[in-house]
Amino acid sequence: MKKRRMILPCCFLYTIVSAQPVQQVVNAERSFAQHALSHSIKQAFLQYLDSNGVVFTEGGEQNGIKFWEKAQETEAKLQWYPTFAGIAAAGDLGFTTGPFEFRQTLTGPLLGAGQYTTVWRKTEKGEWKLLVDLGVDLQPSLYDDQTPLTFFTPAGAADISVQELERQLILRYDSLSVAAFRDVITAASLFNIRGQVPKKGVQAIMQGLQGLPVKYEFIPVATGISQSRDLAYAYGIMKYNGKKTNYLRIWAHTAEGWKVLVQVLPW
Structure with missing residues (x-):
């Protein structure tokens, strides 16, 4: 099962x-x-x-x-x-x-x-x-x-591809590690990390990410976006030390621009 x-x-x-x-x-x-x-x-x-x-x-x-x-x-x-x-x-x-x-x-x-x-x-x-x-x-x-x-409720549309959102975030993550997430999360954001109480808001999320023992490799596999271009998702592969699992991100366009609203990190 x-x-x-x-x-x-x-x-x-x-x-x-x-x-x-x-x-x-x-x-x-x-x-x-x-x-x-x-x-x-x-x-x-x-x-x-x-x-x-x-x-x-x-x-x-x-x-x-x-x-x-x-x-x-x-x-x-x-x-x-x-x-x-x-x-x-x-x-x-x-x-x-x-x-x-x-x-x-x-x-x-x-x-x-x-x-x-x-x-x-x-x-x-x-x-x-x-x-x-x-x-x-x-x-x-x-x-x-x-x-x-x-x-x-998303706040208006924006003309950008989900692939570009993912590419920009992953490039920043590769150079800045977990600090890259600070600019793409808000008080509305929630990260679910395996074994941790769900983290909501910027401070809690950044503290939760600091607790991760490793830096991961994110490889996008598929994305999707609404017809109104204000809500999107991306999922893919997370790799570390020869092991892999999957991740999911839900992006929303807010008054502050595109933000990661929900993130799933099974490691």
Whole structure:
């Protein structure tokens, strides 16, 4: 059984607005989670994955539907809920993050916990489908904290490619190490780093990054951006000392320019 690997919530937003548009993404996430309980983890992923959706396996990525079609059924239970969500102005791309727990049965002992993040896209048929899903393991579980749901709204569009955003950040990281992140994060940003309590805001994130024992190599694999060009994502490979895993970044255009809103670092 392949556990869902995921990220935690951010509780700051630039603008709290009517939840109506973003509620579509929240509802999709909640329906996905409910399907996992009423049917199975496998059936939930097969129901909600986009045809181009990916899953990550030890530093690689593969088509999610093909992966889950081959996966064995299990009676194990995976529970999660969103605590932070956002949607592009065009209404075609969104995300949610929140805590998850994994148990053999609903009342059984805790086998795993952490924070997930999911990137969603709205299809031509008006259905929300899962594009990317990644997270980090975390103990103790934050599932019972019941963090209130909050929303993020991007601030206008900008004419730049996600590939260029990634290229600029990675070049700065190669020369400045973790100091490179200071200019691309805000009070709204949240980093989920394996084994650490989620870090929200500039000071907490920089402190969390200083605790990392190594400097990583980031290799972008794929990116996507909303039609309104105000919300984007990038995922790829992280390498260190012959080992590799995956990373995920969600970029948002804010009043301060493009910022990394959510980052998943499984190491």
